[in-house]
Amino acid sequence: MAGPMKARAKMQGNYADVRVLMSHPMETGQRKGGDGKPVPKHFIQNLTVKLNGKTVIEGEISQAVSRNPVFSFRIGGAKPGDKIEISWLDNKGESNKTETAVA
Amino acid sequence: MKTKLILGLALGALAAAPFALAEPTADEVAAIQKRDFHKRGQAGMDRIEQDAVQRVCTDSHNKPPEALAKAMESDQLKAIPFPSGSLIGDWKKGAKVASGGRGMTWSDDPKKPSAGGCYNCHQLSARQPSYGTIGPSLTGFAKKRGNGPDMQKYVYGKVYNAKAYSLCSNMPRFGSSGTLTEEQIKDVVAYVLDANSPVNK
Amino acid sequence: MTKRSLRRGAVTTAALIAVAAAPAFAQDEKKEIQKYQQMIAEGSPAELWELSGEELWTKKQGPKNASLEGCDLGLGAGKVKGAYAHLPRYFKDTGRVMDLEARLLYCMETLQGRSDKDARARLFGNANKPSEMEFLVAYIVGQSRGVPMAAGASHPKEKEAFEMGKALFFYRAGPWDFSCASCHGEEGKRIRMQDLPVLSEPPGARKAYTTWPAYRVSNSQLKTMQWRLNDCYRQMRFPEPTFGSDATIALTHYMAVLAKGAPYAGPGTKR
Numbered sequence: 001m002a003g004p005m006k007a008r009a010k011m012q013g014n015y016a017d018v019r020v021l022m023s024h025p026m027e028t029g030q031r032k033g034g035d036g037k038p039v040p041k042h043f044i045q046n047l048t049v050k051l052n053g054k055t056v057i058e059g060e061i062s063q064a065v066s067r068n069p070v071f072s073f074r075i076g077g078a079k080p081g082d083k084i085e086i087s088w089l090d091n092k093g094e095s096n097k098t099e100t101a102v103a
Numbered sequence: 104m105k106t107k108l109i110l111g112l113a114l115g116a117l118a119a120a121p122f123a124l125a126e127p128t129a130d131e132v133a134a135i136q137k138r139d140f141h142k143r144g145q146a147g148m149d150r151i152e153q154d155a156v157q158r159v160c161t162d163s164h165n166k167p168p169e170a171l172a173k174a175m176e177s178d179q180l181k182a183i184p185f186p187s188g189s190l191i192g193d194w195k196k197g198a199k200v201a202s203g204g205r206g207m208t209w210s211d212d213p214k215k216p217s218a219g220g221c222y223n224c225h226q227l228s229a230r231q232p233s234y235g236t237i238g239p240s241l242t243g244f245a246k247k248r249g250n251g252p253d254m255q256k257y258v259y260g261k262v263y264n265a266k267a268y269s270l271c272s273n274m275p276r277f278g279s280s281g282t283l284t285e286e287q288i289k290d291v292v293a294y295v296l297d298a299n300s301p302v303n304k
Numbered sequence: 305m306t307k308r309s310l311r312r313g314a315v316t317t318a319a320l321i322a323v324a325a326a327p328a329f330a331q332d333e334k335k336e337i338q339k340y341q342q343m344i345a346e347g348s349p350a351e352l353w354e355l356s357g358e359e360l361w362t363k364k365q366g367p368k369n370a371s372l373e374g375c376d377l378g379l380g381a382g383k384v385k386g387a388y389a390h391l392p393r394y395f396k397d398t399g400r401v402m403d404l405e406a407r408l409l410y411c412m413e414t415l416q417g418r419s420d421k422d423a424r425a426r427l428f429g430n431a432n433k434p435s436e437m438e439f440l441v442a443y444i445v446g447q448s449r450g451v452p453m454a455a456g457a458s459h460p461k462e463k464e465a466f467e468m469g470k471a472l473f474f475y476r477a478g479p480w481d482f483s484c485a486s487c488h489g490e491e492g493k494r495i496r497m498q499d500l501p502v503l504s505e506p507p508g509a510r511k512a513y514t515t516w517p518a519y520r521v522s523n524s525q526l527k528t529m530q531w532r533l534n535d536c537y538r539q540m541r542f543p544e545p546t547f548g549s550d551a552t553i554a555l556t557h558y559m560a561v562l563a564k565g566a567p568y569a570g571p572g573t574k575r
Contacts, residue, residue, distance in 0.1 A: 003356070023349070132472065139549035143544040209543070224495065281479070282479065
């Protein structure tokens with residue numbers, strides 16, 4: 001069960017300032033657990049951002065990103081009320097997504 | 104005996120000082136801690152009980168009456184077990200004692216050696232930017248003050264029991280509390296006083 | 305020049321440059337730390353804890369199969385907005401001054417019928433197993449964003465708690481003779497690179513009290529005020545304070561009263 005995800009989008013002049021918080025352990029596979037054995041890799045690999053249903057960002061991230069990542073970016077040509085959907089897929093095949101309207 | 108009389112009179116004078124009505128008594132403060140704290144790991148409830156130094160310093164807001172302070176400092180200085188021979192150990196080991204911060208907490212293994220946490224409060228080596236400012240900078244200590252037998256005794260004594268020099272000092276009593284061993288303290292003395300130590304380079 | 309003396313020359317030059325750069329280095333560090341603090345404050349994962357907390361607040365649990373929505377945090381049953389800013393305060397139903405965590409324990413036990421043992425089962429979480437208490441605290445404090453701190457200060461028990469907190473703040477004990485004031489009693493001091501607010505004066509109390517509870521990046525975890533007090537006492541080499549006890553509440557109350565009027569900025573983000 002993926003943890004919560006929260007996004008915020010606000011107009012700043014011609015573009016929308018978007019910030020999304022993602023709950024994810026982002027395990028590198030190198031950290032040793034309490035038993036001394038490495039904790040298996042578990043991290044977000046793909047990040048997709050859609051504006052009104054159309055994909056505008058396709059991102060690949062790696063285990064270099066730390067736990068509970070925060071992703072902030074700008075979308076040009078966005079208008080108030082536009083729907084922004086952010087979704088992720090991790091190396092275990094788990095996924096989550098969230099939606100927000102541009103304020 | 105004289106110290107005990109002075110201590111008794113001083114505490115009596117402090118206790119009789121005027122205070123606001125809602126202020127708790129010393130007994131009430133002790134009682135609430137006895138009830139609301141509990142032993143965990145090596146941190147037992149004996150740690151809540153104040154000794155004479157802690158009582159005097161708490162009651163006087165760390166500004167003890169001069170005569171009393173001098174008497175208590177002198178008593179403690181007499182009780183420091185200065186080792187015979189050289190007080191300078193190995194500065195490389197001393198560097199580790201100074202940088203390390205573990206020991207004496209409820210999450211520490213009492214069987215393992217403690218460290219001194221010196222960098223938490225002091226600047227030491229000029230090349231170490233991560234240092235605290237609760238205590239004075241010790242950078243270049245031996246260059247400024249020398250490292251002869253008197254200075255060695257001073258540094259050893261300070262680390263062993265800082266209260267023997269300044270009764271209500273913030274600095275813990277690393278020797279008399281059983282935190283650091285004689286050998287560890289000598290190593291810290293070396294870190295501070297050895298001409299080859301990064302502290303003096 | 306022989307190869308050997310060339311190398312020595314290079315090393316000396318490098319050493320000189322390093323020494324010369326030392327004072328500037330310290331200034332850069334301060335700026336970098338400030339930049340880092342700004343970065344982590346924008347978009348704090350603490351908000352994720354708030355979301356989970358809001359879910360838990362409405363979740364039916366315990367033998368009474370009830371949610372916490374009927375819990376009175378001081379402004380009336382179920383009123384969450386602004387409630388944290390008025391804590392700690394005296395509660396007639398328990399006859400005690402209570403902070404947020406103590407009040408949550410009370411509501412878990414009375415509204416949901418959970419045993420003391422069950423309610424206290426997981427008070428401090430870790431990155432892999434967060435605690436219910438931490439989610440709830442994040443949610444409730446978030447609902448006081450921007451509200452001026454107004455801990456109770458009129459009831460005799462509230463005045464007593466303030467004075468007891470003050471006495472405890474200055475109480476020196478333990479093998480290292482520490483009191484809270486040993487670290488938090490003098491302006492302009494720091495431990496290693498961590499600045500220390502003076503908690504016994506309004507400016508420092510305001511700064512600290514309005515930014516805790518906080519998401520602590522080094523723990524990947526939301527840490528509550530009760531946790532902060534607990535970990536302080538551990539590092540002071542004291543025995544452990546009981547969660548939600550009068551002693552811990554008195555200390556929180558002392559700081560909260562000194563922080564009066566400052567708008568709440570939490571949940572915060574710390575290193």
